[in-house]
Amino acid sequence: MSRVQIVLFSKNGWDRGAQGVAGAGRRLADGLGAELHAVVLGPADDALKNGLAAAAQKVQVVSALEEYQPEPALAAAASLCDGAAAVLFGNDTYSQEIVPRLAHRLGGAPMADAQKLEVKDGRIHVTRSAYGGKALSEYVMKATPAVIWVRSRALEPAEGDVGGAVEEATVELPEAKLRITERHEEAQEGASLEEAEIIVSGGRGLGGPEPFEQMLAPLADVMHAVQGASRAACDAGWVPPNWQVGQTGKKVAPELYLAIAISGASQHLLGMGDSKVVAAINTDADAPIFKHCSFGIVEDYKNVVPLLTEKLKEMQS
């Protein structure tokens, strides 16, 4: 029986991204009439093993890969994914690094940033954004295996429980010729933008760094939200670069994305287009963001944000 393989790095555990990859893998395997197998690169905790075993018939853990190094990770993935019809990864940086190299090594074809996977006439079709988010393009994967990283957090988790088996994989790991010698983790308090359920994002129309701190931070606080920003606000140095949402920033998929004084340029929309509900506050009724939101207020943010914060505080007290 043919198989679809998913590959996860253990570092993030059974987070929303891992659940999205497992869901995409399960549905793709069902569409192809194949089994789903999972590989975890690195030591896995119980939540990750159990979550994967519910979605995949077989889960192989490579605990020997204690920290990510590209060559041993690639060698393990190549050895365990050989013969698969398709190999799916999430949208973390490690996955994005490995996907093209693994596709080459397995004689298949790579694909990046898949938003939708379908099986039509036995072939895998991938939908992804094109032209900076202005269009969608659909690709037919002809080479085998199709090695794809998906926008995992925006994809539905798997349903049901297939009761898969979990085992330790024994693979030969080569000595790394190239090693990552130092890592700097982003300083971060609370949830990351990618994991956030609610995001309060600000743009150039705020006019400076102070409103982020004095108005948007209290609003985000009362909404239990994580703060984000447009590139214009980040480039101006008003907020840190890692707050940037968009084509060249973070791809987010919250339940609610509140865009304040953000025009809604296509490059920004590309990063937050998977949000379940989008709301916007903008003085310009013709701002493109209003074409992409469920709720909007045409008003100066200074007249709305403090009121909204007060009202939400009242409701919570």
Ligand SMILES: Cc1cc2nc3c(=O)[nH]c(=O)nc-3n(C[C@H](O)[C@H](O)[C@H](O)COP(=O)(O)OP(=O)(O)OC[C@H]3O[C@@H](n4cnc5c(N)ncnc54)[C@H](O)[C@@H]3O)c2cc1C
């Ligand atoms: C290759 C490339 C990659 C890019 N990647 C990204 C990316 O990842 N993320 C990203 O965000 N951008 C990206 N950009 C930039 C993008 O094209 C826009 O320039 C940027 O998103 C604009 O940011 P903004 O909406 O904050 O500013 P603006 O477009 O200037 O919009 C400001 C908005 O604030 C409103 N406003 C003004 N005053 C008020 C007020 N008092 N109250 C309420 N509303 C008010 C205005 O009506 C306006 O709509 C990229 C561009 C390129 C070329």
